[in-house]
Amino acid sequence: MCKTTSEKDNCITRKIVKNKIAIIAMFTALAMIFSYVESLIPIDFGIPGVKLGLANLIMVIMLYQWDIKSTAIVSIIRIVLTGFLFGNLFSIVYSIAGGLLSLLVMVIAKKSKCFSICGVGMFGGVMHNVGQLIVAAIVLESFSLAYYAPVLLISGLITGLLIGIVSKEMLKRIESTKIKF
């Protein structure tokens, strides 16, 4: 099919792009399912924003197994689609703020090489909630949200730590499945 050298290069580039798209699509679907399953858990703390953040699991794994750009794309698409399907326009704005801030901080933490995957996970969990708090504070023009801050910080911290631990175990086991282009 791809005979000459220049044809081969093109073929490979197209293959990589197609594979990248497939990978991104797969992870986006996974993240959406995780998000949905998490919403089914009946535990209700009565405080908005306290949740497992299972979709963060996908983000951490992608950061360690793939690249930043793919992770960002998956994150954004996942949030928008999940927002349209299960939430509403408001939730999308808050989730994007939380998701992007958490991703940004996770990337910095990972690049700094000062933290293990558990630390990166903790950053992700905490900053996700912090991002949402900041947007809410701006929207409401009020600081009364300080009431929620301690709980959200701690819950983000603990769920982030759990996500980090689970990610580590998962990556250990799926290391061999990473598709080599």
Added chain:
Amino acid sequence: MDMIDFGIMKRNDIILFLAVIFVAGVVFAGYKKAHSESGDIVRVTIDGRVTGSYNLKDNKTIELNGGTSIMLIKDGKVLMESADCPDQICVNHRSISSNGESIVCLPHKIVIEIITKEKDIDAIAN
């Protein structure tokens, strides 16, 4: 694959963990200090403007925001009885009764909080 990054919990992770707990504790302490007296006023803020203050001791049902949300004050507790927002987080929120607690409805930009008199430091300059 960089196996170094996995590792067992590094020392920095533990520092991070403790730092976040510390910050949460500081915010909590500062919060308690700012709201130390017992609260008896229920203040409703919509879109950044205070629209009403009610006594926590009264038993009342109040329509907020032109009827989109119904607030209930009963037995010293405040809760959102019903609302037409899509996520219903405000309705599912447990009832609040102490100074500083709040129920928030983001879609409608409603903040219900319990304060003490009008000298609460959260007062917004409008």
